[in-house]
Amino acid sequence: MxxxxxxxxxxxxxxxxxxxxxxxxxxxxxxxxxxxxxxxxxxxxxxxxxxxxxxxxxxxxxxxxxxxxxxxxxxxxxxxxxxxxxxxxxxxxxxxxxxxxxxxxxxxxxxxxALPAPHAHTVLDELEDRGYRRNDPTLRHKSVSYLRQYAHFGRGTVFANEAGELCEAPNGNLFFLLGDAVVTPPLEAPCLPGVIRAVLLEEGRLGDMPVVERTVERAQLEEVRGCVLTNSVSLALAVPRLLGRELPGSHALAERARAVVREYARREE
Amino acid sequence: MxxxxxxxxxxxxxxxxxxxxxxxxxxxxxxxxxxxxxxxxxxxxxxxxxxxxxxxxxxxxxxxxxxxxxxxxxxxxxxxxxxxxxxxxxxxxxxxxxxxxxxxxxxxxxxxxALPAPHAHTVLDELEDRGYRRNDPTLRHKSVSYLRQYAHFGRGTVFANEAGELCEAPNGNLFFLLGDAVVTPPLEAPCLPGVIRAVLLEEGRLGDMPVVERTVERAQLEEVRGCVLTNSVSLALAVPRLLGRELPGSHALAERARAVVREYARREE
Structure with missing residues (x-):
């Protein structure tokens, strides 16, 4: 600092x-x-x-x-x-x-x-499914009561709620290439109302795919073909491996997401 | 301070x-x-x-x-x-x-x-049942990531988990006079492993009643005849009204709990 x-x-x-x-x-x-x-x-x-x-x-x-x-x-x-x-x-x-x-x-x-060391991807192989609760109002705020997330920094964690729905990573929101859409969990999952998440939802498309909020169940992981982690410092990171599944399609998806975010930022300056 | x-x-x-x-x-x-x-x-x-x-x-x-x-x-x-x-x-x-x-x-x-203003009882009339999750490991530690509890200070809140089980108050553990026992929720509810809670469980009796850890469902509230809130500053506070139910039996229960705690403290000095 x-x-x-x-x-x-x-x-x-x-x-x-x-x-x-x-x-x-x-x-x-x-x-x-x-x-x-x-x-x-x-x-x-x-x-x-x-x-x-x-x-x-x-x-x-x-x-x-x-x-x-x-x-x-x-x-x-x-x-x-x-x-x-x-x-x-x-x-x-x-x-x-x-x-x-x-x-x-x-x-x-x-x-x-300083900027963290640049890296374009992150592996998420750890599921933490004991703490997040659907509709929990506290996890929609980015408070300095942050130990729940901080304890998982650098550990490649995905948080899931009691219904087995994927919520977010400790350091960002998640987008999944699933069926014919790019899907991100709803705020009720719960997850933080991330700034980059909101930009991608407003844009509404990544390439030829719609970007939508929708519940993503753990059982749907087998159908996921790509995954991106978004936050305000890295913007969009490819997740080439998600809970044991190799997802090479994540790189192109993350690149497209970064381009959208940069374009939005230019417009808003 | x-x-x-x-x-x-x-x-x-x-x-x-x-x-x-x-x-x-x-x-x-x-x-x-x-x-x-x-x-x-x-x-x-x-x-x-x-x-x-x-x-x-x-x-x-x-x-x-x-x-x-x-x-x-x-x-x-x-x-x-x-x-x-x-x-x-x-x-x-x-x-x-x-x-x-x-x-x-x-x-x-x-x-x-300084000591807070002395009061021997506290009314708990507010149920918060959207945030606590059964078995959540983070809520068993008293961390300075405390906003979840702090936001409910002075509001007479009882936290319940997704299964409708009562967990704790923002400022203390809860003991319920229920059937032939004094019952406190298990740590898995989750709740903090309170110091006063542990003392009462170790003593194992309040008057002629056993003190036990056991799940307390919201639906059992109708059978509750007394309630005590414990923490390390107030020791034991009567809860003469719990979620709309008048519980005059709480005063005697709290008094007995304080006596046990003071006796333990004397022994451990």
Whole structure:
């Protein structure tokens, strides 16, 4: 993580921040976060990330202290971001990397880190089917109460609910090439309302296939011909092996998904 | 919260602690906590709280950075606690209140707060049956990924799983007077392995009734004649109304439970 951050728009050094100003997030996981790509100084889909953050804060108004409204706007975050990049020579105005927002304790913390090592695919061979519950409202929010997902980072996990329906990966949403469509589980599975997921659903097509929300049962795995993991940093990763099945078709699908996402991002800038 | 804390046994001022030393807990909820009663300088059931903390850390060795082993012993925590009480005139060696331990980021943070306003009972009239999943392994650990519970503080909530089985309250375990026994849900419900819960199960009797672990279905509510909520600060609270049912028998049950717990605590000091 980089040394320069912003708190409610004010540029600070990470080392200056006091734990006591973030106690509700620290003690109770009472905060929400967003992670997004920054390319040559430009944050990707910032409006969408802030909309999700505001939505989660709104749904938890009684227990999570939201930052002031005026720091939760795209204009305000863009300004804070540019001030950080200019203030820190190791970042610089053309910084490319990852931005992170954490909202809680009445504060919006903006921080930066380097891009992860590039990789175009990820193998998902581990099924975790003991924790997710259909319609669980808490798993639709990206809160810092994130241990359930964090404990599975790097382990190639797919979460399934009590009905044997596939939900998501710890670090992203899943899209399956299934029959004549590209299918992603509904939010009720549950899964996070991912920003890249929403973009692909809005576009509605990948090549000649429709992109739809639909329940995907574990038993349907045998019919899956491709799989893609989406998140706001990697955009779309091929899943060439899913729970023991080889899926070479995933690479082309992921490439097409990345192209759609990049085109959307250009339009929204 | 009080100004004086200890980090890995060293007495510090809360305001000196830097967020950057607790980032894994803050960003990902990757830490565990314990809350316990301190009476005239003596922590209650400290060995049991530390055993639970070590157990959760052991189960998450790959993703939560445990504090050094030597600071996780009862002797070490007692010493740190006494140094804090002596260092701060507003606490003092005869301090009565609440102690809290948070373990994560390679650190053990000990902090203090005042006792909550005394109340001997709590009404539980709200059923939340959309989130808990039978056998979910994450809900058996008291992690700082606590938003699921925290969001229901003060709302009189009882959590139930997908099979309609009662699990726990956001702030404690539940015991039901049901048939000829006092029944508490099994850990698989799931529920936290509460310290007071364990003491009551070890004692095995409340008055002339056996205390047992057994599944309690929502449909059995009509037969419940009393209910008690247990946690390490209030010990045992009567639940004189449970999901619409008046349970005057809860007061005597809670009083008996408190007596058992205090007797155990005396023996273990």
């Amino acid at each position: 980089m040394d320069t951050v912003a708190v409610n728009g004010e540029v600070r050094r990470l080392e200056e921040l006091r734990l006591q100003d973030f106690l509700q997030s620290f003690f109770f996981g009472a905060g929400f976060f967003e992670t997004f790509l920054v390319t040559e100084g430009t944050p990707m889909f910032l409006e969408r990330h802030l909309a999700r953050l505001r939505s989660s804060l709104g749904a938890h108004a009684g227990c999570v202290r939201a930052p002031p409204e005026d720091v939760l706007t795209a204009g305000s975050v863009r300004e804070a971001l540019h001030r950080c990049l200019e203030a820190d020579a190791s970042l610089g105005p053309r910084f490319t990397g990852v931005g992170k927002l954490v909202a809680g304790d009445g504060r919006l913390l903006l921080s930066f880190r | 009080m100004d004086t804390v200890a980090v890995n046994g060293e007495v510090r001022r809360l305001e000196e602690l830097r967020l950057q030393d607790f980032l894994q807990s803050f960003f990902f909820g990757a830490g565990f906590f314990e809350t316990f009663l301190v009476t005239e300088g003596t922590p209650m059931f400290l060995e049991r709280h530390l055993a639970r903390l070590r157990s959760s850390l052991g189960a998450h060795a790959g993703c939560v950075r445990a504090p050094p082993e030597d600071v996780l012993t009862a002797g070490s925590v007692r010493e740190a606690l006494h140094r804090c009480l002596e260092a701060d005139a507003s606490l003092g060696p005869r301090f009565t209140g609440v102690g809290k331990l948070v373990a994560g980021d390679g650190r053990l943070l000990l902090s203090f707060r």
